[in-house]
Amino acid sequence: MNQRIKPASRLSNSPAVERPRTTGAVTARTSGGDRLRSWLGHHREMWRECWVRFFASPMSSGMTALVIAIALALPAALQLGLTNFQRAVAGWDGQPQISVFLQKRAKEAVVADWAEDLRADPLVAAVTYISPEQALAEFQQASGLGDALAGMENNPLPAVLLVRSAGSDNSDLEALAERLRASALTDSVVLDMAWVQRLAQLTALGRRMSLGLAFLLALGVLLVVVNSIRLHIENRREEILVVKLVGGTDAFVRRPFLYTGLCYGLVGGLIAWLLVSVGVWLLAGPVSGLANLYGSGFRLDGPGVTYLFGLAGGAALLGLTGAWLAVARHISAIQPR
Template sequence: MNQRINSPSRASQAPAERPRTAGAVTARTSGGDRLRSWLGHHKEMWHESWVRFFASPMSSGMTALVIAIALALPAALQLGLTNFQRAVAGWDGQPQISVFLHKRAKEDAVSAWTDKLRADPLVAEVTYISPEQALQEFQQASGLGDALAGMESNPLPAVLLVRPSGAESAVLEALAERLRESALTDSVVLDMAWVQRLAQLTELGRRMSLGLAFLLALGVLLVVVNSIRLHIESRREEILVVKLVGGTDAFVRRPFLYTGLVYGLVGGLIAWLLVSFGVWLLAGPVSGLSNLYGSSFRLDGPGVTYLLGLAGGAALLGLTGAWLAVARHISAIQPR
């Protein structure tokens, strides 16, 4: 009897148990955690891309070498054009107007007119060559010094060499016509044909280099697209498993994008080395040829700016080609 009475009292004194909630427990991640995870995955894919590149050095090296050769051709043409422009910069790049003065022109009037021309905004420089200086230069250039020394009088007139400040044809013609109207002028010769030819040759070379660069950049894109497509096909089963467990397309394509970036970067570095080696081979003969012409011209090689441009441009091409490949093939791989 006492046992039956005391049992409820002991039960009432026992602590009540908490009710258990049914279902899964969810946890929230902060924005900082997601950012660290995102950056960590990028760092991991960057490292993995280099590991995969060196894991198959033959195929990876051949792909990078094809990219390098395709980039080295327009880069070498552009560098050659830059050196050519630097070489001809030693010549007078502006057209020159030769003003032959009357033999009866007085020296004071010529001096005053020369000062007036130098103050003209259309004129960059005026050089006065006296008849004596003209005769001396002609003797040295022609090799007829003994024959000319026997002449009783100097047949050469004084000359003003006028270098215009601009190169527009209409302005030059107007300036030459104004010089012809002077009473001190016997004749005026405007020599700009060679400048126009040089400008057209330079423009032709520039457009050829741009066209070649465009075509070979397209070739680089195709090479990277094909290489990344092969990588995707070789990892199809892995991609299917990742998508089955919830991996997004962005997560799946990230390693392939870094692979294309590495291909382009290595190809750009090799292209810079190829261009540098070509400049090294040609530097000696070019230096010897310039010495024969009395010039101090030396070939400029691809410096740090060229290296950064080639490596950065090639990496961008590799990334673009990889993006084109994964945009087409990753979305087509779906688990069934």
């Protein structure tokens, strides 16, 4: 036999021999960067979609945003009004002052010596003496009864010492007032700071009431958003079932509804700021005219950029919170069978 057998090593290198191929499913791993880009892309898509859905039904979306705006505009307007009121009274003389009405028989020289002693007191900042004649002239000018008082034979008004305190501590003021009452020259003592303290207490009461009203209306905003998002979930129930059947997670499903609540709150906050601005613009003219009648240059301050960001940000946060509450309750109940 002339045929030769080829070596095994040559057979293994022959192109006629094919290697076995692997068959079946192949597992591919996605990198962290791909997952992050996918996550951010889905967020951008949901942000655009929430605005598309908002303007697709402008009547229902606008009514929801308007309800949120009115609920937020009420406490915001009250808070702005209190701020303007405090600014208006800040220009008034709020320094503690004690009016000391002197005895009618007190001699002016003795009163002058007593005033000098009071000026040396460390608790006293200044002492002003008003004679009976000066007091009568001021009363005639302020009351407009100059002709009626001109025919009086005797001046019924006593001399007055206006004592301005160096501090504003209540205990020091009361101690100084008691010392002034103890003098034989004193007829009566009036602490003129009492109305300022009452005004401060009323302002604090108004501020707390505005905070309470804001809390109650914020709860109302949450209920409005929760109800609106619940209706959105029910309208898209079949879509949610399909997404969960193909493996969509709860986080994936809840994301568009969270952005919808955020959109409602943001638009409501912007409308609330606009409502407060229009209200200030309508009241600015009458308030300026009233201030001019009293010789004041007071002008209303409108809601600036701080109020804009505060209302928009707070409303957006309330909308997001309400949407989260609605989604956490209803999404988990929708499960494919």
